[in-house]
Amino acid sequence: MKRLILAGGGHAHLAVLRALAKCRLRAVDVMLVTPEPMLIYSGMLPGWMAGHYRLDQCFIDLRPLAQAAGVRLILAPLAGLDAERRCIALPNGAQLEYDLLSLDVGSETDVSWLHSARERLLPIRPLSDFVKAWEKIVDRARRHTGYRLAVVGGGAAGVELAFAAHHAFIRHGTTAQVDLVASGPELLAGHAPAVVSRVERLLAERGIVLHRARAAGTEDGLMLANGQRLPANRIIAATGARAPYWLTLSKLALDAAGYVEVDATQRSRSHANVFAAGDVCSREDVILARSGVHAVQAGPVLAHNLRATLEGGAMHPYIPRACPLYLIATGPKHAIASWGGWSAEGAWVWHWKDWIDRRFIRLHGAPHASMGPPIQQRESQHEHEHH
Numbered sequence: 269m270k271r272l273i274l275a276g277g278g279h280a281h282l283a284v285l286r287a288l289a290k291c292r293l294r295a296v297d298v299m300l301v302t303p304e305p306m307l308i309y310s311g312m313l314p315g316w317m318a319g320h321y322r323l324d325q326c327f328i329d330l331r332p333l334a335q336a337a338g339v340r341l342i343l344a345p346l347a348g349l350d351a352e353r354r355c356i357a358l359p360n361g362a363q364l365e366y367d368l369l370s371l372d373v374g375s376e377t378d379v380s381w382l383h384s385a386r387e388r389l390l391p392i393r394p395l396s397d398f399v400k401a402w403e404k405i406v407d408r409a410r411r412h413t414g415y416r417l418a419v420v421g422g423g424a425a426g427v428e429l430a431f432a433a434h435h436a437f438i439r440h441g442t443t444a445q446v447d448l449v450a451s452g453p454e455l456l457a458g459h460a461p462a463v464v465s466r467v468e469r470l471l472a473e474r475g476i477v478l479h480r481a482r483a484a485g486t487e488d489g490l491m492l493a494n495g496q497r498l499p500a501n502r503i504i505a506a507t508g509a510r511a512p513y514w515l516t517l518s519k520l521a522l523d524a525a526g527y528v529e530v531d532a533t534q535r536s537r538s539h540a541n542v543f544a545a546g547d548v549c550s551r552e553d554v555i556l557a558r559s560g561v562h563a564v565q566a567g568p569v570l571a572h573n574l575r576a577t578l579e580g581g582a583m584h585p586y587i588p589r590a591c592p593l594y595l596i597a598t599g600p601k602h603a604i605a606s607w608g609g610w611s612a613e614g615a616w617v618w619h620w621k622d623w624i625d626r627r628f629i630r631l632h633g634a635p636h637a638s639m640g641p642p643i644q645q646r647e648s649q650h651e652h653e654h655h
C-alpha cells in the first residue's frame with residue numbers, strides 16, 4: 269500500500285478530490301491533512317462582508333468531498349516537512365511518512381511591518397480567524413462614534429476589502445471611516461491604468477481615503493512613510509503573501525522568497541515525489557501571480573500528474589492562460605472587470621462575478637457520498653503514527 273498525502277485543503281486539491289471521487293487510486297492510502305474542515309472561498313469573502321451572502325454560501329465543506337474520494341481527513345496543520353526522510357510533522361509531534369506528497373497549503377499574510385500595532389492588527393489569513401473577527405468590528409463600529417478602520421494592501425484583495433468594509437458600515441448605519449493604505453510600490457500592480465482610474469474614482473466617490481505610502485504599525489494605528497500618523501481602531505492587513513516559514517527547513521528547493529520551486533508539471537525541482545500548486549509554489553519557467561485563478565486551474569493537471577506518478581503515464585504541464593480575468597467587487601452589487609488592457613464596470617459585472625462564484629461553489633459542493641461515515645481524525649488520534 270503506497271501513501272499519498274495531500275497537505276492543505278486548498279483550491280487545487282478540490283480538483284484532486286473530485287478526480288479521486290470519480291476514480292480511486294489502486295492500493296494507495298490517501299490522506300488530506302488540513303487544519304479546518306471548511307475551505308472559505310476568498311472570492312466571495314468581500315461579498316459576505318458587504319452583506320450579499322451568508323457565510324455558509326461562501327465555503328466548501330471538505331468532509332463530504334474527502335468521504336466521496338475515499339480520503340482520510342486529518343484536521344491538523346503541517347508543522348514541518350522533511351523531504352529527505354519523506355515525512356511531515358504535525359503540531360503534536362506526530363510524523364506521517366509518505367511516498368508521494370502534494371502541497372496546497374496556500375500562503376500567509378506578511379505583517380512584518382505592522383507588528384507594533386499588536387491587538388489592533390487583523391491579518392486577512394487565516395480566513396477563518398478573519399471571519400470571526402469581522403463581525404466584532406462591525407459591532408464596535410456601530411457603538412463607537414468616530415470608529416476608523418484602516419485596510420493595508422494595494423492589491424485586489426485590499427481594494428475589495430476596503431470597499432466591502434465601507435459598504436457594510438453604511439448598511440449598519442455607522443459613520444465609521446475607512447482608509448486604504450496602498451503600501452506596495454503601486455495600487456493594483458499588474459492591472460491596466462484604466463482599472464486603477466476606475467478604482468481611484470470609486471474610492472473618492474465613496475469617501476474612502478487612499479494613502480499611497482508604506483505604513484508601519486504603531487500603538488494607536490499606523491505611521492506612513494511620508495510622516496503622517498493614521499490613527500485606527502483596527503487594521504486589516506492584506507499586505508501580500510509570504511511563504512510558510514516551516515518550508516525553510518524542508519530541504520525542498522525554494523525560490524528566493526521561500527516558495528516551493530516547481531516545474532511546468534507542478535513537480536518540485538528537487539524532489540520528484542513532491543508536487544505543489546497554488547500560492548505555496550513558484551514556477552521555474554514562468555512568473556505567476558499568487559491568485560486563486562491559478563490554484564483552481566492547476567488543480568486538474570495536479571490530479572492527473574499525481575495519478576501518473578503512482579500508476580504510470582505521461583505527465584501534463586499546467587499552461588496558464590496568458591491573461592486571466594479578474595472581477596473586483598466594489599461594495600454594493602457593482603464590480604470592475606479587468607482583463608489585460610480591457611476593463612468595464614457596472615452592476616452587470618457584479619452579476620457576472622456572482623454567477624461565476626456561485627457556480628464554483630456549486631461545482632465543488634458535496635457530491636453524493638458513495639461510502640460509509642466520514643473518515644475524520646483529529647491529530648491527537650494519531651499517536652500511533654509517532655516514530
Ligand SMILES: Cc1cc2nc3c(=O)[nH]c(=O)nc-3n(C[C@H](O)[C@H](O)[C@H](O)COP(=O)(O)OP(=O)(O)OC[C@H]3O[C@@H](n4cnc5c(N)ncnc54)[C@H](O)[C@@H]3O)c2cc1C
Nearest residue numbers: 276277278279310345346373374546547558559560561563
Ligand atoms: C479577500 C481576498 C479576495 C481574493 N479574491 C480573489 C479573486 O477574486 N480571484 C483570485 O484569483 N484570487 C483571489 N484572492 C487570492 C486567493 O485567495 C488565493 O490566491 C488562493 O486562495 C490561493 O489558493 P491556494 O489553494 O493556494 O490556497 P488557499 O485557498 O489559501 O488554501 C490553503 C489551504 O491550506 C490550509 N492550510 C494552511 N496552512 C496549512 C498547513 N500548515 N498545513 C496544512 N494545511 C494548511 C488552509 O486551511 C486551506 O484549506 C483573494 C484573496 C483574498 C485574501
